[in-house]
Amino acid sequence: MAMSASSSDQALLSVRNLRIEFPTRHGTLVAVDDISFDILPGEILGVVGESGAGKSLTGAAIIGLLEPPGRIARGEIFLEGRRIDKLPYEQLRRIRGRQIGAIFQDPLTSLNPLYSINRQLVETIQTHLPLNDREARARALALLDEVGIPSAAERIDHYPHQFSGGMRQRVVIALALCAEPRLIIADEPTTALDVSIQAQIISLLKGLCHEHGTAVMLVTHDMGVIAEAADRVAVMYSGRIAEIGPVQEVIRTAKHPYTHGLMGSIPLIGHHVDKLTQIDGAMPRLQEIPAGCPFNPRCEQATDRCRVERPNLQTAQKSQVACHLFDETGRTGVEARAGE
Amino acid sequence: MFAFIIRRLLQSVLVMLTVALIAFALFRFVGDPINNLVGQDTTLQDRQKLRETLGLNDSVVVQYWRYVVNTAKGDFGYSYMHRRPVKTMLLERMPATLELSIISILLALFIGVPMGVYTSLRRDGFLAKIFMSISLIGISLPTFLIGIMLILLFGVILRWLPTFGRGEVVALGTWTTGLLTVSGLKALIMPAITLALFQMTLIMRLVRSEMLEVLRTDYIKFARARGLSNRAVNFGHALKNTLVPVITITGLQLGSVIAFAIITESVFQWPGMGRMFIEAVADVDIPVMAAYLCLIALFFVVINLIVDLLYYAVDPRLRVDGGGSGGHG
Known part of the structure; x- marks a missing residue:
């Protein structure tokens, strides 16, 4: 791996060679295959990819909530230098919520319909912090204020069904922030929301994490959200990282042919195009991932080597990219493509 | 409301x-x-x-x-057979049936719910599989067979428990109870188990399938992701969300248990309303049959009313009408 061991010393979260498998009757499916990345303190790392690329599974694996039969087959996960992927359930439970918060996709189903917002907040606060009922309620109120619930003092005793989708996602964010975690894993936090509310939620999340110095792993398939919020972005394809680097660099000079196609498919305001570029074909299903580079059947620049040998992450500019076009160091994506 | x-x-x-x-x-x-x-x-x-x-x-x-x-007004006329007011006859018999039914449904609840929770949490566990197998027996064996087999084992072979009757009863005003004497309690054990077994397995299977459903929901996953303890997640969050269907079924079953205690009462010669009804049918004692019909209907109606009110207690979505879905800010 191109990443040096020393980087994991300062990293808040280090994932090393993570492999997630699903044993089935028809053999083992590899959903996430040998991925490594770091998240620095206070950093927002966007993880982008199509459905089934393994982004959400990676998030679930980090907090130890992979649904059986899914399991971590190989690899290591470090939180502030401490290995957490082999911890017993009870110890990992204490990390969840306390050190790693989580935000889920659908705010309409993320809250227990039978308990008031207050009860759910207080329960979570008291699980992690030594506060009495009155202190916990005061903290819950402060959190609701912070996430922008208007007249929080009145609404704290309301039930989830009395809140709109956007408001519920704010409550979910408050729940994730209950114990001031160092890292939040946000799994498609805006996908289920109205477009007009998505931007509010993203800027709220970004602002809060900036204030609290909280790092975020922002899982999404929305490049707009990534461009808006992320510092760095990891592009996933078929359970592997295709490209990872600073968000502006990845967007402006996409290196991996897949990323390039992904960027080409986003319309730009002010640029008139008759037809958006598209990547032909679909991401292979887990049991049909081809040998070599998983993208090779859809890649216009694929060579015989791509069909046989799996590319490793190569450093290119400030990014790293898993593509044979970048094996010779120093070539940029543009040059590589021009050379074809 | x-x-x-x-x-x-x-x-x-x-x-x-x-x-x-x-x-x-x-x-x-x-x-x-x-x-x-x-x-x-x-x-x-x-x-x-x-x-x-x-x-x-x-x-x-x-x-x-x-x-x-x-x-x-409670005036059901006179029994053709016994030449006594039906009301008096019902009042004599009702305590026996109600005690048996309520004890049975409590037994079914307090054993069925924990077993249902257990089998849902340890789905692949050895004990859970045994529970599930036993529940198949409970659900498929007819009540009278279970009763007769219990009598054979504990009454005839082991001689631990009386095979028929209610034992000694104590009168509390017009209510006669068998719950205060040793022989009354001993006499209650086998009929109560016989009557409870089917309800117990039904409740257990219901709780299990509801729990499995709820455990898959996002709010349970989110509760785990917040680091709540297993106890808080499983019993605080998951079990409460299974309560609405459990209350419904338990309520309906309590009605059925009272109405269909007939078989168990016949097997154990339990001096309750069910046996009175069977005798009335044999004698074409229409006032008794008609009164029994009305009384059972009343039980069902009252239980259903209570069940509906319990929904309100459990689910805030029914409780708060309107309340405003709250605009987004």
């Missing part, structure tokens, strides 16, 4: 009137009531006179109304 209760009460009254109509029809259409009251040698004039005094010559509507009013 208040309007809802009023509406439900009116519906209940309608149900009771319908049941009363059926009970009333029993008198009219299962033979001539006069024949059931008098001997064969009664003269036609005497029959006519009796018909007049009993009001049987009035219009059907008037007779029905009179029946409804009397029934509402």
Whole structure:
């Protein structure tokens, strides 16, 4: 791996060679295959990819909530230098919520319909912090204020069904922030929301994490959200990282042919195009991932080597990219493509 | 909420009137009531006179109304067979049936719910699989067979428990209870288990499948992701969300248990209402049958009303009407 061991010393979260498998009757499916990345303190790392690329599974694996039969087959996960992927359930439970918060996709189903917002907040606060009922309620109120619930003092005793989708996602964010975690894993936090509310939620999340110095792993398939919020972005394809680097660099000079196609498919305001570029074909299903580079059947620049040998992450500019076009160091994506 | 209760009460009254109509029809259409009251040698004039005094010559509507009013006052008439007020007979028998039924349903709840939770949490565990297998037996074996087998084992072979009757009872006013004497309690064990077994397995399987459903929901995953303890997640968050269907089924089953304690009461010679009903059927004792019908209907209506009110207690989405979905800020 191109990443040096020393980087994991300062990293808040280090994932090393993570492999997630699903044993089935028809053999083992590899959903996430040998991925490594770091998240620095206070950093927002966007993880982008199509459905089934393994982004959400990676998030679930980090907090130890992979649904059986899914399991971590190989690899290591470090939180502030401490290995957490082999911890017993009870110890990992204490990390969840306390050190790693989580935000889920659908705010309409993320809250227990039978308990008031207050009860759910207080329960979570008291699980992690030594506060009495009155202190916990005061903290819950402060959190609701912070996430922008208007007249929080009145609404704290309301039930989830009395809140709109956007408001519920704010409550979910408050729940994730209950114990001031160092890292939040946000799994498609805006996908289920109205477009007009998505931007509010993203800027709220970004602002809060900036204030609290909280790092975020922002899982999404929305490049707009990534461009808006992320510092760095990891592009996933078929359970592997295709490209990872600073968000502006990845967007402006996409290196991996897949990323390039992904960027080409986003319309730009002010640029008139008759037809958006598209990547032909679909991401292979887990049991049909081809040998070599998983993208090779859809890649216009694929060579015989791509069909046989799996590319490793190569450093290119400030990014790293898993593509044979970048094996010779120093070539940029543009040059590589021009050379074809 | 208040309007809802009023509406439900009116519906209940309608149900009771319908049941009363059926009970009333029993008198009219299962033979001539006069024949059931008098001997064969009664003269036609005497029959006519009796018909007049009993009001049987009035219009059907008037007779029905009179029946409804009397029934509402608790006057079910006289038993043809025993020549005693049906009301007195019911009051004598009711405590036995209610004690048996309520103990059974409590047994079913307090064993069935924990077993259901356990089997859902340890889905692939050895003990859970054993519970599931046993529950198949409980659900498929007929009640009378279980009762007879229990009598054979504990009554005849081991001689631990009495095979019939209610044991000694203590009178608390008009209510006779078997719960305060040792022999009464011992006599209760086998009938209660027999009656509870089916309900227990039903509740266990219901709780299990509901729990499995709820455990897959996002709010349970989110609760785990917040680091809540397993106990808080499984019992605080998951179990409470299974309660609505469990309450519904338990309520309906309590009604059935009271109504269909007949079989268990017959097997164990339990002096309850069910056995009284069976005897009444054999004797074509229509006042008793009609009264039993009305009483069971009343139990069902009351239980359903309580079940509906319990929904409100459990689920805030029903409790708060309107409340405003709250605009987004």
